[in-house]
Amino acid sequence: MRKIQILLLLILSQIAYSQVKNTDELYKKAKKLDSLIFDIGFNTCDLSHYDSIISDDLEFYHDKGGITSGKAAFTASIKNNICGGPNKVKRELVPSSMKIYPLYNNNVLYAFIQEGEHEFAELSNGKWIKGSLAKFTILWILDGKSWKMKRVLSYDHHL
Template identity: 65%
Template sequence: MRRITIIFILSIFNQLLYAQVKSTGELFQTAMKLDSLVFKEGFNKCNPSHYNDIISNDLEFYHDIGGITLGKEAFIASVKNNICSVPSKIKRELVPGSMKVYPLYNNKTLYGFIQEVEHEFFENNNGKWNKTGKAKFTHLWIFDNNQWKLKRVLSYDHR
């Protein structure tokens, strides 16, 4: 019985150790910065020039309405052609408090993280931003050659 109790306590400790990180932690702040680069710069300002540094060459992007986009170049083209070319500007905003970040370890070495977020979309009509939708996404970020790279994307629950 004592052995089972010890295993149970160690299991709980392990879950706490590798669970979602706190919003004040370094990894969470890194996720916020990367989110800003993907969306505030690339999506909202239509400035995807930094995507070459943060998007993996073999990106896989799965969208519940738009289908599958494979590769960095296809993703960048999609942003330029579908977001930046829209006559009435579109923007995306993170739903406050919705981001969750889960670290991924291999032999106690951080190699990546999962980012879960809910976000809203707005369209500018005659200078006024109107909410047009809401969705969720899950990003898989991998630390590769001392650089965080967006490797996999699930974009879903668009409403």
């Protein structure tokens, strides 16, 4: 009987700490943060809120572009290459690809992992031309009462 109780407890703990549903408040928060980074920041070049949602010691790993270390370098990269470069690029989250995995310490939420797929397009002669499809993983850390993007992996870029 004791073995069954332990097994049941292990199963229930895995369910409690696995991927959250898209109706969960944490999922909605992640969707909003994703929109702030990409829809508003990356796509419209409004980077004014980056300071409040990007960790000073951000690490961004890209399978084609290498490593970007720090908030200032990341923000400058978006500003100079996406917003100020000759080729405008936009990013769209692939519908239904986003998954959120909460991370707890002593039953207290301290971070979450966001993963999904995103598509990119380039503006050419006034038209958006489909570009690469890629996977991403982002570690968001709760810093006081604010969520900060801390570690990013962007990989498996292909047409």
